[in-house]
Amino acid sequence: MIKLAKLTDYAVVVLAEMASSRGILLSASTLAERTGLPEPTVAKILKMLAAGNLIASVRGANGGYKLEREAASIPITAVIEAMEGPVSLTACAEGSHDTCSRKGSCSVEARWNGVNKALNAALANVTLADMVQ
């Protein structure tokens, strides 16, 4: 199965919760409570999403996180990229620096790029707003 990391799955749940309270500052512990997910895990997810500029963070007492943009303008590819890196099926895909033992001599190497583009195009049409409903 083309597997999405569990953390990415959780990230969507957390973001969906944030989208329903847009603009309001929510702490990691509050979000953990509302989503039913373990608090340390939620905290980790929020850090990653903040690093990917998907959400804004406010430090200090009474701090928290809030959505940076509208849910409708956040494609799920952005979420996946923030959590797992570029959306691409194979290591030898364009832009990846991962090594492949057959790099250069692989007859299908270049072909995957087209597949990845089709994949990105399909996923780019689904936004966070679609996941919230």
Added chain:
Amino acid sequence: MIKLAKLTDYAVVVLAEMASSRGILLSASTLAERTGLPEPTVAKILKMLAAGNLIASVRGANGGYKLEREAASIPITAVIEAMEGPVSLTACAEGSHDTCSRKGSCSVEARWNGVNKALNAALANVTLADMVQ
């Protein structure tokens, strides 16, 4: 990254090699030699592909494998399914029997089905023939 198992990647390489010699019986060792992949690994891949009815096997001396259908009629989703199971991003997707701790109470559970369909549609348009060139 939306990760494809390495074996699946290899499977496409092997199938591409078989497609260029369609109808000819090729043994696992021959394919290993031509693709430059380790022989035991190629043998394993061929077994999985045969189990998925993507290729036909002939046992005994001078046996081997050959493509069951034309490359153009084999979508890469079929390859992925043979190697890794159904194409779906999340465990809670339709048809999966995997358990999810939030099953039933998860607000985004149903939404993933649409994403998975978009994904399958995008990948179904790419066939093995496209990978060969």
Added chain:
DNA sequence: TTAATGCGGACCGAATTCGTACTATATGGC
């Protein structure tokens, strides 16, 4: 000054995956 909250990194156990080996079964050639 204190308490609350995010930030960043490190760490460990668990699960998955990769690659390999071994045995059984089938078939063609001598």
Added chain:
DNA sequence: GCCATATAGTACGAATTCGGTCCGCATTAA
């Protein structure tokens, strides 16, 4: 009929990755 060749199926060990947790530091409101 026997042997060489080839696939079928199972099982296993090592390596990698992932999920989850913890700790010390930085920042800000009260």
